[in-house]
Amino acid sequence: MSKNKNLQDFAKVIGECVKCGVCQAHCPTYLLSRKEGTVARGKIALASALLHGEADLEKRLQEDISMCLMCGSCMNKCPNNVPTHEIVGAMRRSITDNQGLSLVGKGVSTLLGSKVLMNGLSKGGALLSPLLLKKVPESSGLRLRFFSAPGMQDRTVPKIAFSNLFDRLPEFIKGQPDKPVVGFFAGCSITYAYPEIGEHMVAILNRLGFSVYLPRAQRCCGIPGLSSGNGWLVTELAEKNVAAFEGREVRHIVTACGSCNGGIGEHYRTMRGDFASFTAKVIDFSVFLRDTGLFEELAGMEKWPERARVTYHDPCHLKIQGITREPRALLKALPNVDFVEMADAATCCGLGGTFSVNHYRESKAIGAKKIPGLQESGASMIATACPGCIMQLQDSINHAGLQVRAVHLLELLAAALSPRRP
Amino acid sequence: MDAQVVKELVEIVGADNVSTAATDKITHSYDATQKCYLPDVVVYAATTAEVALVVRLANRFKIPVLPRGAGSGFSGGSLPVQGGIVLVLTRMTKILDIDCENLTAEVEPGVITAELQRQVEKLGLFYPPDPASKEFSTLGGNVAECAGGPRCVKYGVTKDYVLGLEVVTPTGDIIHTGGKTLKNVVGYDLTKLFVGSEGTLGIVTKIILKLIPKPPAKKTMLVQFESIEGAAQSVAAIIGAKIIPTTLEFLDAATIDCIRPTSPIPLPENCRAVLIIEVDGDAAMLDPQITRIQDIIQPFGILAVKIAAGHEESEEIWQVRRNVSPSLRRVNPDKFNEDIVVPRSKVPDMIRALEKISTAYGVPIVNFGHAGDGNIHVNIMVDLRQHGMAETVDTVLDEVFQAVINLRGSISGEHGIGTAKAKYLGMELDAVTISYMQRIKDAFDPHHILNPGKIFLDNSTRLLTK
Numbered sequence: 051m052s053k054n055k056n057l058q059d060f061a062k063v064i065g066e067c068v069k070c071g072v073c074q075a076h077c078p079t080y081l082l083s084r085k086e087g088t089v090a091r092g093k094i095a096l097a098s099a100l101l102h103g104e105a106d107l108e109k110r111l112q113e114d115i116s117m118c119l120m121c122g123s124c125m126n127k128c129p130n131n132v133p134t135h136e137i138v139g140a141m142r143r144s145i146t147d148n149q150g151l152s153l154v155g156k157g158v159s160t161l162l163g164s165k166v167l168m169n170g171l172s173k174g175g176a177l178l179s180p181l182l183l184k185k186v187p188e189s190s191g192l193r194l195r196f197f198s199a200p201g202m203q204d205r206t207v208p209k210i211a212f213s214n215l216f217d218r219l220p221e222f223i224k225g226q227p228d229k230p231v232v233g234f235f236a237g238c239s240i241t242y243a244y245p246e247i248g249e250h251m252v253a254i255l256n257r258l259g260f261s262v263y264l265p266r267a268q269r270c271c272g273i274p275g276l277s278s279g280n281g282w283l284v285t286e287l288a289e290k291n292v293a294a295f296e297g298r299e300v301r302h303i304v305t306a307c308g309s310c311n312g313g314i315g316e317h318y319r320t321m322r323g324d325f326a327s328f329t330a331k332v333i334d335f336s337v338f339l340r341d342t343g344l345f346e347e348l349a350g351m352e353k354w355p356e357r358a359r360v361t362y363h364d365p366c367h368l369k370i371q372g373i374t375r376e377p378r379a380l381l382k383a384l385p386n387v388d389f390v391e392m393a394d395a396a397t398c399c400g401l402g403g404t405f406s407v408n409h410y411r412e413s414k415a416i417g418a419k420k421i422p423g424l425q426e427s428g429a430s431m432i433a434t435a436c437p438g439c440i441m442q443l444q445d446s447i448n449h450a451g452l453q454v455r456a457v458h459l460l461e462l463l464a465a466a467l468s469p470r471r472p
Numbered sequence: 473m474d475a476q477v478v479k480e481l482v483e484i485v486g487a488d489n490v491s492t493a494a495t496d497k498i499t500h501s502y503d504a505t506q507k508c509y510l511p512d513v514v515v516y517a518a519t520t521a522e523v524a525l526v527v528r529l530a531n532r533f534k535i536p537v538l539p540r541g542a543g544s545g546f547s548g549g550s551l552p553v554q555g556g557i558v559l560v561l562t563r564m565t566k567i568l569d570i571d572c573e574n575l576t577a578e579v580e581p582g583v584i585t586a587e588l589q590r591q592v593e594k595l596g597l598f599y600p601p602d603p604a605s606k607e608f609s610t611l612g613g614n615v616a617e618c619a620g621g622p623r624c625v626k627y628g629v630t631k632d633y634v635l636g637l638e639v640v641t642p643t644g645d646i647i648h649t650g651g652k653t654l655k656n657v658v659g660y661d662l663t664k665l666f667v668g669s670e671g672t673l674g675i676v677t678k679i680i681l682k683l684i685p686k687p688p689a690k691k692t693m694l695v696q697f698e699s700i701e702g703a704a705q706s707v708a709a710i711i712g713a714k715i716i717p718t719t720l721e722f723l724d725a726a727t728i729d730c731i732r733p734t735s736p737i738p739l740p741e742n743c744r745a746v747l748i749i750e751v752d753g754d755a756a757m758l759d760p761q762i763t764r765i766q767d768i769i770q771p772f773g774i775l776a777v778k779i780a781a782g783h784e785e786s787e788e789i790w791q792v793r794r795n796v797s798p799s800l801r802r803v804n805p806d807k808f809n810e811d812i813v814v815p816r817s818k819v820p821d822m823i824r825a826l827e828k829i830s831t832a833y834g835v836p837i838v839n840f841g842h843a844g845d846g847n848i849h850v851n852i853m854v855d856l857r858q859h860g861m862a863e864t865v866d867t868v869l870d871e872v873f874q875a876v877i878n879l880r881g882s883i884s885g886e887h888g889i890g891t892a893k894a895k896y897l898g899m900e901l902d903a904v905t906i907s908y909m910q911r912i913k914d915a916f917d918p919h920h921i922l923n924p925g926k927i928f929l930d931n932s933t934r935l936l937t938k
Binding site: 068075084110111130 | 499
């Protein structure tokens with residue numbers, strides 16, 4: 051059975067919303083629409099009405115429930131920490147259980163449920179093989195992410211790499227014998243769209259002496275399934291991911307994607323069943339690297355004469371776990387970077403998993419709100435720790451016509467550690 | 473809801489801005505009182521003309537109209553207690569003008585208070601009223617309730633900053649009160665009448681606000697006391713020495729017990745009261761002022777003084793204050809939040825009265841708030857699942873308000889009456905005064921369509937017999 055919580059499981063926390071309205075100041079979709087149905091307080095009122103049989107899953111309710119990025123910003127500022135993003139996940143699952151998956155949801159399911167299709171997407175994506183496009187439903191979440199789709203012609207998308215991360219690296223990369231083995235959960239975006247970020251991650255871990263285990267059997271973290279209300283898919287992926295890392299004894303499973311970290315860490319933690327020993331190992335790369343003492347080493351390096359002015363964007367899935375200091379500490383320590391803070395660094399980029407597919411117009415408008423702060427910062431690069439954010443930020447930057455590049459922290463770190471110095 | 477009404481509403485604001493769906497009724501049925509009443513239809517207006525047409529339509533069909541901003545009020549002002557049209561103004565979000573020569577701003581009612589503050593502060597100007605909800609409440613709502621906040625001890629409340637209004641009256645006329653000048657004695661001062669009228673006399677569609685120069689610097693200190701008396705005497709002594717700090721916030725022992733586990737600044741067991749004092753003005757005058765305050769409060773049983781060295785330490789002090797509301801649930805799940813105000817010299821008497829009531833009924837009462845202007849947030853913390861607790865709360869509230877009246881205070885300093893305090897109105901105002909207020913309501917709103925069921929308990933038997 052599905053191991054995800056249902057709405058009934060959230061009855062207690064739903065009752066903890068005191069309707070104060072604080073969430074209005076922090077909800078990206080509310081700040082755009084200024085309509086109560088889009089804000090956390092409104093959605094909790096609807097969840098409560100559903101629980102008490104005072105509402106049904108009418109079309110308007112489904113529209114309101116679809117207007118959520120699941121960014122968790124509301125929970126962070128809520129006086130009672132009500133986890134609206136989790137409640138919305140449960141409501142989306144009820145909608146799905148009630149009437150089946152949406153077209154986008156089906157696409158996500160077909161694609162993420164199939165390893166063959168994902169590998170095919172990689173190779174085929176590079177060639178834009180018409181044969182492959184036939185195999186991927188037009189409504190597929192990832193396909194819409196990666197290719198132009200109706201209504202999204204002006205969307206900036208990363209190129210699918212011809213050879214994915216698993217083609218490029220072996221399953222086990224040996225380090226120093228006295229150092230432990232670290233698991234690396236790469237996730238779909240890094241594996242198929244940004245494999246060089248994955249290569250950087252492995253090289254840096256290796257440089258620190260760790261052996262790296264990159265199990266082939268690892269799958270999608272499940273976030274797109276979570277966002278489209280497909281509880282069964284999330285359960286299936288969760289179980290497969292836990293099994294994938296049972297191949298070797300690892301103390302840590304490092305992620306370099308904020309969403310994946312939230313997916314296999316935070317979300318599995320909220321599921322029924324025993325995921326505790328797995329989720330306890332999951333760690334964001336910035337936290338892991340800080341603990342190795344690498345930041346001190348970097349800070350001791352001679353500063354580069356020509357440094358890039360770099361600002362930072364907080365990925366929501368890291369922010370809600372309180373991981374905001376480590377990425378900044380890394381940027382401050384880097385010899386090739388002058389770190390500057392930007393206004394609204396912590397607001398959502400607007401991607402929100404399948405949200406940007408269902409609501410590209412709103413997604414774009416939320417993304418555009420990052421631009422003034424970015425512009426004022428004078429940065430030539432905006433670094434972050436989530437490939438999804440990189441794609442969305444670059445899209446927003448391109449729409450605004452700025453000469454700024456969205457990069458992964460690991461790209462800057464790899465450059466700092468590379469023997470080639472300017 | 474009459475199909476004809478819905479059809480005409482759609483003609484006025486467009487189909488996208490009218491809804492009779494159950495979902496929209498549910499999401500527009502509540503406010504921060506956590507009470508819930510379903511409206512018949514939800515309408516979003518974007519212009520003054522639309523507001524006026526909706527109100528005229530409502531007059532024709534005798535349907536209640538409930539103006540609504542953020543829905544964050546604490547007294548039920550936006551609740552559709554008799555159903556009707558919830559008229560949402562959150563999409564009227566234009567800052568129409570910031571005038572740096574005349575120090576005024578003109579805004580639409582849906583502008584969020586903190587957003588205006590950010591915009592004017594960029595220009596070196598300042599809009600002082602700072603309700604705790606400033607990051608999400610609207611200026612329209614602030615005007616309707618005459619919102620206050622911590623800074624009001626020095627700078628005054630919303631009504632002190634409203635120079636003029638555009639108002640849609642309950643019969644759908646568009647009128648203009650006051651203007652852009654500080655001085656204006658032409659005709660009755662209707663501006664003051666509308667501010668704090670809780671959406672019962674008109675719907676504000678434009679607001680002209682007074683701004684002041686932004687104080688260049690500020691300094692924050694946190695003082696721990698052995699007793700609430702010491703804190704109260706300190707407040708009296710500071711004001712007595714002719715110093716009006718920007719904020720003068722106090723936390724009582726019950727509040728400190730709630731926040732102790734999460735406080736960024738250690739608060740030992742023997743700390744029974746805290747004052748947070750902030751002064752602002754020219755940087756050069758702040759240190760001498762802080763030193764003077766320290767000298768003044770020296771005799772009153774001080775345990776510790778922390779003066780913030782910079783912005784970060786100042787934020788740490790304010791974090792202590794911000795931790796209060798979320799931590800209250802540790803005491804009990806249900807909170808009755810009252811915003812009483814007494815003459816500031818009577819704050820110690822009021823605190824003693826509250827302690828007595830708390831002991832007598834075995835109900836925790838947590839008090840904090842704006843000591844500088846006598847505005848105390850009284851939080852009666854109970855578990856309503858306990859048998860008979862609802863009745864106990866009623867009795868406790870009666871006694872609290874009676875104590876306030878005995879000290880010549882007021883039962884609401886900044887939240888308003890709405891539905892939450894309507895039954896206590898007669899404790900503070902005599903019958904003739906209430907009757908005069910009701911006659912004003914009758915004159916403005918002959919059909920009682922605008923926010924009915926608020927402030928005055930019984931609308932049918934209101935008029936005083938001659």
